[in-house]
Amino acid sequence: MSSSRRTALKKLAGTALTAAAFESIAMGMDTPMKLKGNIRHSVSRWCYSSIPFEELVQISKSLGIESVELTGPEEWKVLNKYGMTSAMGWTDWPKGTGLTSFFNNPKNHDTLVDLYTNLIPQAANAGVRNLICFSGNRNGLGDYQGLLNSQKVLKRIMPIAEKNNVLLTMELLSSRDSHPDYQADNVEWGAVLCEMVGSPNFKLLYDIFHMQSMSGDHIRNIRRYHQYISHYHTGGHPGRHEIDETQEIYYPAIVKAIIATGYKGFIGQEFVPTAKDKAGMVESLKKSVLICDV
Amino acid sequence: MSTRRSALKTLTGTALTLSLTETLAAQAAAAPALKGNINHSACRWCYSKIPLEELCKAAKEIGLKALDLTGPAEWPVLKKYDLTCSMAQGAGKGIENGFNNPALHDELIASYEAIFPKLKEAGLTNVICFSGNRRGMADEQGLENCAKGLKRLMSSAEKHGVVMIMELLNSKVNHKDYMCDHTAWGAELCRRVGSESFKLLYDIYHMQIMEGDIIRTLKENSKYIGHYHTGGNPGRNEIDETQEIYYPAVMKAILDTGYKGFVAQEFIPKRDPLTSLKQGVLICDV
Secondary structure, three states: OOOHHHHHHHHHHOOOOOHHHHHHHHOOOOOOOOOOOOEEEEHHHHHHHHOOOHHHHHHHHHHOOOEEEEEEHHHHHHHHHOOOEOOOOOOOOOOOEEOOOOOHHHHHHHHHHHHHHHHHHHHHHHOOOOEEEOOEEEOOOOHHHHHHHHHHHHHHHHHHHHHHHOOOOOOOOOOOOOOOOOOOOOHHHHHHHHHHHOOOOOOEEEHHHHHHOOOOHHHHHHHHHHHHHEEOOOOOOOOOOOOOOOOOOOHHHHHHOOOOOOOOOOOEEEOOOOOOOOHHHHHHHHHHHHHHOO | HHHHHHHHHHHHHOOOOHHHHHHHHHHHHHOOOOOOOOOEEEEEEHHHOOOOHHHHHHHHHHOOOOHHHHHHHHOOHHOOOOOOOEOOOOOOOOOOOOOOOHHHHHHHHHHHHHHHHHHHHHHEEEEOOOOEEOOOOHHHHHHHHHHHHHHHHHHHHHHHOOOEEEEEEOOOOOOEEOOOOOOHHHHHHHHHHOOEEEEEEEEHHHHHHHOOOHHHHHHHHHHHHHEEEOOOOOOOOOOOOOOOOOOOHHHOEEEEEEEOOOOEEEOOOOOOOHHHHHHHHHHOOO
């Protein structure tokens, strides 16, 4: 994921004319698509990696999207330039760490404490309120030991997160399908960890696609655990493509339930567009934003 | 067809309904309004306030071919209205007391043996059965017990052309402690029983509560699934835009598996029951 991000950035830097060209395009896209304003829309950068970053920011803005997420400090600058934000920040993870190797493994703790100690103030300065984090894979670790290990390192990070008004948001992922052996694969485990950490600055990313693969029962779980949820992701199930009539989740009802919990944050589109051409990808993104705009 | 539909829509709920629907039912008998890919049914108990004959007439009008969860005394009424019973009840000891309890096996076997000839005579194939509640029993012990009891019935079921269908139910909300609450457990039981006369009832509502992952699960286990139920989640009401499952995509996936059986609506209507039933059927008519 981060390699495609780097490639995109490289491409952007390599063409001297690009930035200016985008700005002139931007002038033409002055009136964003009209949305209802009940939910804030975001889009995941990696799902559109073939579109140069600044162009994706422009397109997103024209669709009424306020955030391009799963983006890092260099991209936050570009977003800020356009009055946009990153609803979920990240960075290049240090060698040996990442989605499969993270908080549940004590050998990563010092590295990750250093990483967030450095990243949190940067996020605060850029107006980024959420930084993503992961459990890591189990590798034979029991649920309870995984909780204890994760709690220990999060307790070390929480004071700086609280001081900077930034949240660490742990993503819930499917271990049945996309991420075999990932530990934070159900909302109950995540909720227990939130209680153990005991800070309003540690919450969960409820990924509706991943949780449909693992457990279903979204509206009930969202009502029950919303106090521990600081971000939502979408995706069509099965297949992780468009969130439309080709798949089994009825998104408008779920987004309504999210809004009913008093949620003021973003919903991040995180599906892989079926179309590979830019026009097709943008059309899918637009359609998905409208599906979630209840 | 669409005129008939909109006519019905405005008619239901008015005092004139009954006599007019009778007329319309007669007209509709020759001209089915639905696509014919899904065989539609509905569960009798969700419309318990409507007398059976009246429900049969309305069901026929909407385009249903069957009603679910009716017993031998009701089958002649269904037949009168050219409906079949897509899931018979009338044997066993209820949801909580089923095949996972060896102490009940003799009684259960006598009960099912008694209904098999009645099913055959009425031209029916599917009869419902249950695992029973766990009461502290482990999954493996439950599988062994159920397989043992069901195997004693299989040669007779096969001889009568009957399929015993065990329902998958949620144990989280509606049926706390029910054992057959995951597809994987039910599929393993099918493998152990090893007969085409034992299959599962995949209840989409119940399984969305327990495991999600509907389309993949029903595709992977299609050979073990003999029947489907619907219901909106959460709440078990209408299957429309008020709930989280997108039924048309699920129905298409069911058709993709080559399924030739019935899909029975099993939700508790919050609004006018027959209008909601019709809406549910239309949502599933892909």
